[in-house]
Amino acid sequence: MSYRAVFCLSAKGGSASGGLFIFPFLLYNKIMNKKLNWSLLIIGFSGMVAQIILLRELLIVYLGNELSLGIILGNWLICEAAGAFLAGQLMKKITRKHEAFIYLQLLFSAVFPFSVISIRLFKSVLHMNPGEILGPGTVFLSSLALIILPSFIHGFLFTLSCKMKEKKDEPASSIGNVYVLETLGNITAALLLTYLLIPRFHSVDIAFITSLIISFSCLFLVFPESIANQRPALFAVRLFFFLLFLSILLLRGSETLHRFSIEKQWEGQKILSYENSVYGNIVSAQMEEQVIVYSNAHPAFISPFPDIESCEEIIHIPLLFHPDPQDAMIISGGLGGFLRELLHYPKMNIDYTELDPAIIKTAFQIDKRKRLDPLHSELNSERIHYHLVDGRLFLNETSSLYDAVFIRVSLPAELQTNRLFTKEFFLKAKSRMKKNGLLVLTLPGSLNYLTDPMKSLNGTIRSTLRSVFSSVVVIPGETNIFVSSDNALDINLSRLQNRLEERNISHQILTPFHLSLKLDPIYQEWFNSEMKKVPEKINRDLHPVSVFQSQSYLNSFFYPGRKNIFSWFKNISFVKILSLFFLPLALLPFAILPQRIYSRGVISAAVFSTGLASMFFNMAIMLLFQIFYGYIYSWISLFIAFFMAGISLGGAVSTRKITDMKNPQRAISFIQYCMLLMLLALPAAAYAFNASVLPSFAHLLFRYILLAFSLVFGFLQGYEFPLASKIYTLTRREMEKTAGFLYACDLMGGFIGGILSTIFLIPLFGLFQSCSAIFALKSAVVILLLFAQKNR
Amino acid sequence: MRKTVAVQILLFILLSSLPSPAFPEQEALFYKKRDNDEVQCELCPHRCMLSDGQRGFCRVRLNRNGVLYSLVFGQPCSVNVGPIEKAPFYHFLPGSKRLCVATAGCNMRCTYCQNWEISQTSPEDIRSYDLPPEKLVEKAKSFGVPTICFTYSEPIIFYEYMYATSKLALSEGLKTTMVSNGFINQEPMKKLLPYMSAVKIDLKSFSESFYQDVCAGRLENVLETLRLLKKEGKHFEIVVLVIPTLNDSSMEILKMCQWIHENLGDDVPLHFTRFVPAYKLTSLPMTPVQTLEKAHSLAKGCGLNYVYIGNVPGHMFNSTYCPSCKKRIVHRSGYEIKELHIKKGKCAFCGYDIPGVWE
Numbered sequence A: 001m002s003y004r005a006v007f008c009l010s011a012k013g014g015s016a017s018g019g020l021f022i023f024p025f026l027l028y029n030k031i032m033n034k035k036l037n038w039s040l041l042i043i044g045f046s047g048m049v050a051q052i053i054l055l056r057e058l059l060i061v062y063l064g065n066e067l068s069l070g071i072i073l074g075n076w077l078i079c080e081a082a083g084a085f086l087a088g089q090l091m092k093k094i095t096r097k098h099e100a101f102i103y104l105q106l107l108f109s110a111v112f113p114f115s116v117i118s119i120r121l122f123k124s125v126l127h128m129n130p131g132e133i134l135g136p137g138t139v140f141l142s143s144l145a146l147i148i149l150p151s152f153i154h155g156f157l158f159t160l161s162c163k164m165k166e167k168k169d170e171p172a173s174s175i176g177n178v179y180v181l182e183t184l185g186n187i188t189a190a191l192l193l194t195y196l197l198i199p200r201f202h203s204v205d206i207a208f209i210t211s212l213i214i215s216f217s218c219l220f221l222v223f224p225e226s227i228a229n230q231r232p233a234l235f236a237v238r239l240f241f242f243l244l245f246l247s248i249l250l251l252r253g254s255e256t257l258h259r260f261s262i263e264k265q266w267e268g269q270k271i272l273s274y275e276n277s278v279y280g281n282i283v284s285a286q287m288e289e290q291v292i293v294y295s296n297a298h299p300a301f302i303s304p305f306p307d308i309e310s311c312e313e314i315i316h317i318p319l320l321f322h323p324d325p326q327d328a329m330i331i332s333g334g335l336g337g338f339l340r341e342l343l344h345y346p347k348m349n350i351d352y353t354e355l356d357p358a359i360i361k362t363a364f365q366i367d368k369r370k371r372l373d374p375l376h377s378e379l380n381s382e383r384i385h386y387h388l389v390d391g392r393l394f395l396n397e398t399s400s401l402y403d404a405v406f407i408r409v410s411l412p413a414e415l416q417t418n419r420l421f422t423k424e425f426f427l428k429a430k431s432r433m434k435k436n437g438l439l440v441l442t443l444p445g446s447l448n449y450l451t452d453p454m455k456s457l458n459g460t461i462r463s464t465l466r467s468v469f470s471s472v473v474v475i476p477g478e479t480n481i482f483v484s485s486d487n488a489l490d491i492n493l494s495r496l497q498n499r500l501e502e503r504n505i506s507h508q509i510l511t512p513f514h515l516s517l518k519l520d521p522i523y524q525e526w527f528n529s530e531m532k533k534v535p536e537k538i539n540r541d542l543h544p545v546s547v548f549q550s551q552s553y554l555n556s557f558f559y560p561g562r563k564n565i566f567s568w569f570k571n572i573s574f575v576k577i578l579s580l581f582f583l584p585l586a587l588l589p590f591a592i593l594p595q596r597i598y599s600r601g602v603i604s605a606a607v608f609s610t611g612l613a614s615m616f617f618n619m620a621i622m623l624l625f626q627i628f629y630g631y632i633y634s635w636i637s638l639f640i641a642f643f644m645a646g647i648s649l650g651g652a653v654s655t656r657k658i659t660d661m662k663n664p665q666r667a668i669s670f671i672q673y674c675m676l677l678m679l680l681a682l683p684a685a686a687y688a689f690n691a692s693v694l695p696s697f698a699h700l701l702f703r704y705i706l707l708a709f710s711l712v713f714g715f716l717q718g719y720e721f722p723l724a725s726k727i728y729t730l731t732r733r734e735m736e737k738t739a740g741f742l743y744a745c746d747l748m749g750g751f752i753g754g755i756l757s758t759i760f761l762i763p764l765f766g767l768f769q770s771c772s773a774i775f776a777l778k779s780a781v782v783i784l785l786l787f788a789q790k791n792r
Numbered sequence B: 001m002r003k004t005v006a007v008q009i010l011l012f013i014l015l016s017s018l019p020s021p022a023f024p025e026q027e028a029l030f031y032k033k034r035d036n037d038e039v040q041c042e043l044c045p046h047r048c049m050l051s052d053g054q055r056g057f058c059r060v061r062l063n064r065n066g067v068l069y070s071l072v073f074g075q076p077c078s079v080n081v082g083p084i085e086k087a088p089f090y091h092f093l094p095g096s097k098r099l100c101v102a103t104a105g106c107n108m109r110c111t112y113c114q115n116w117e118i119s120q121t122s123p124e125d126i127r128s129y130d131l132p133p134e135k136l137v138e139k140a141k142s143f144g145v146p147t148i149c150f151t152y153s154e155p156i157i158f159y160e161y162m163y164a165t166s167k168l169a170l171s172e173g174l175k176t177t178m179v180s181n182g183f184i185n186q187e188p189m190k191k192l193l194p195y196m197s198a199v200k201i202d203l204k205s206f207s208e209s210f211y212q213d214v215c216a217g218r219l220e221n222v223l224e225t226l227r228l229l230k231k232e233g234k235h236f237e238i239v240v241l242v243i244p245t246l247n248d249s250s251m252e253i254l255k256m257c258q259w260i261h262e263n264l265g266d267d268v269p270l271h272f273t274r275f276v277p278a279y280k281l282t283s284l285p286m287t288p289v290q291t292l293e294k295a296h297s298l299a300k301g302c303g304l305n306y307v308y309i310g311n312v313p314g315h316m317f318n319s320t321y322c323p324s325c326k327k328r329i330v331h332r333s334g335y336e337i338k339e340l341h342i343k344k345g346k347c348a349f350c351g352y353d354i355p356g357v358w359e
């Protein structure tokens, strides 16, 4: 079930809350007391750790966005699915399964740290530009090469594990057992990664710690009773690996490798600090006298000498529209110059939040070591108040009122950042503004030519702002500056030039002459006429169309033409999308085939669609939570934990009941009905909550309702997998092939669900229509199942 | 290394042999007919060999039935007015404005291109205006600007349009400039220069491998163009965008400055510009100002007289200093000229000749 890492990563988090897992643990106490089960749990654990760590490392190298995340995960899941599937096919040929089980685990333990180092070195080895974003094609090929070994081996191990646990009388329950154990391993990994491993250790350490655990398991947990009967070579290999990893960790060989690899990765720069926060990776580096802080490999700020032109233009030009600005708020991207510009206003007080609070902490650490202006003056000013919380949440809860709110996030490219570009957020910001208050944000632009994706994105945000504020002015440039207010904003050049001079702030570039260039009516007219050519769309919390537009813009770097997947999606109607989701019905004509064959197809479709629906459901829940309550990491973790606990619980209950189950087909249909119900309940709850038709105490309750949704959907998914295995093995008694194939279906469904939900479905069609598309998919499966039952 | 560029070009050409939509076509200059309706473009050093229906690496030159056509003649996608200092031209009519013109397409593939929206796309993928040379010259006159500047993408690839417009503009009393990567063959450049008032060349690096890996071009050809400009006595300025870790080594910059000094003389204005993350190169930081200052002192050490630091507003080396009396003769702040002490091409303080186009 490794696509759960998709979920963890897309939510940019891990897992939480230990108490939750006591129940499944108790339930499986009986199983746990067997050493093989511990070993299986460790396989689940190590798979999840490898997946998350390798994905995090790859995202740093690829300067990742949602699309590269999707491609990397896709590769992982395809390789894992291929491993599981191939294992099913080859199982009969593997005569010494116990030995194979050990060797494969040891191979995995060797490959994992090797992969981490390779990821960090590959750009340097292949003489690629260190700071270049790679195109989807390169990301696909290189990530495939970099993760094929660990993911393939891990998939292979899943099927092999099922075989190791096989019970002759009930093959499906062995699959169920492994499924549950693996999920428990996943949960443990997510918990440990979040609270212990990622905050305290770097990836190379984590890889070697995991390898040590695996080698320990191979040495002491897997069939120790048969040591005496083993060939000495096998024992020697196990011992060798264990001692090797132990000595690498004890002698700090992993630290040396870590240093070496990050120096190669950031070639030409002196690394000052390297930290993994729960949100990503923060590196500070030095080039000449300049210090750069990178957040997930993107420069978050530099000091000294920021981009003076941007700082002056983005801060001061909008403030010219305000007679006397005194209170401002900046959400993200303010350090290293922008905040200093605000400090030029003698009465200005500033509230500041960052998307990743670790950036602020790193800035303070740098300031302790080295005095670098403007950073030093920003960090030591009593007029700037740093808040280590989500910006949207802060705005929701603060009672302060502002003359200007600056959003310094460059692009609404993910659901998380899009929350700062929606109508709902703008309304909230407006309610926190004083009379004459301004909302200022920026988007990518160009004075030479606006590409279609640029136009769509700028056009949507412009109309969204216009739906909230009575006056919106756009100052076109390489970066378009949007200034919005309920006060009439008039580009009266001479008045603004006078105000600029009256303020008597010393500028490097922003002179009355420069202002006349920036506010040239020719550019205004040109930009406005370009905007007229795009349909007026509104970017909303529950219909985040700008995520799609941003992704389309990023994609245009590599595929500038009009014929690409984004333009295809952009032009497709919802009816066509809906009909795509009814595609499983194409299996219906096969109902005339022998029931054995038809059943297999239907069950595969059910497992695949559940993987997809489950991923969608979780993404939708995360979206809702972030919209209503802000990005609170511990809660995001809690959702993941509840979902996975649901899976293990469902799997456990299902595995227990499976032996006596008379009609598993009916049970699996029942699960589908429940999922359909959930797909209706979620948008209904979201609507009720969003429309504020509920009493206020319900608002407090809503987060718990979402948690319950997560748990229940996880339970349904967990319950389904052993059932599906049971039906499948009834028609085809080869357990290992069943396990491999269904596992592959599950993974693929999860992968497609992840990409579809976050980039295409929810952004393009909104939450409600997206739910109906998934509802269509599950309904199609129900119809297929009905026919399968009729045929019985 | 040469293979990298060759493979890129070959792949591009192979993939480009798709049916092309209808364009207003102008027969191209500088190409040779080969057997079987093949043509070889001789405009730039890529020298693309094109079968019937294929397009060149620059995306804007098409072989149709053995005739090479320019697909962008009179079809600019960007037309706007801006300060000449933005080019940057520091020795050409300071404080004046220019009409900037560009079409789609480019014969390089720089990963940090600031105009990628137009340079890395095909003409059919963007909206363009119908502005034949006459209309363009009219437009420049109606805006009251003294100069038409061919810029943004790569003017070489819309050579025929630039050539025809420049000829006409000159006869109408306008000046013309081009902002180019200099990756052009000698013959077309020689033919163009009489109609060009000044040229700005982006010298992207002084390393052959940088040119091939990062830009899909070749250094040697650009150096040839620079030598030609010197030989023809044309006013030209060189801009070097200093990109951290890629082309910022002191050794490379020193070699470059020595070469300029030996081959082009001391008076060619040389701009070291600060890199700002752009296009695909978004993960490199801005260039440390100290690196630019080092480059500046290396160039001065080589004896170059007019060395600038660009894209660092307020920096003292944004301004021009007289090599003789050392006084500041042009005081710049951003794109604004605060003070100008050049009279008839001479330093207003000591009368020293300052190279450039001043009137």
Ligand code: SF4
Binding pocket: B041, B042, B043, B044, B045, B046, B047, B048, B055, B056, B057, B058, B059, B061, B107, B156, B157
């Ligand atoms: S101008 Fe274009 S077609 Fe001609 S050689 Fe250069 S790239 Fe090829």
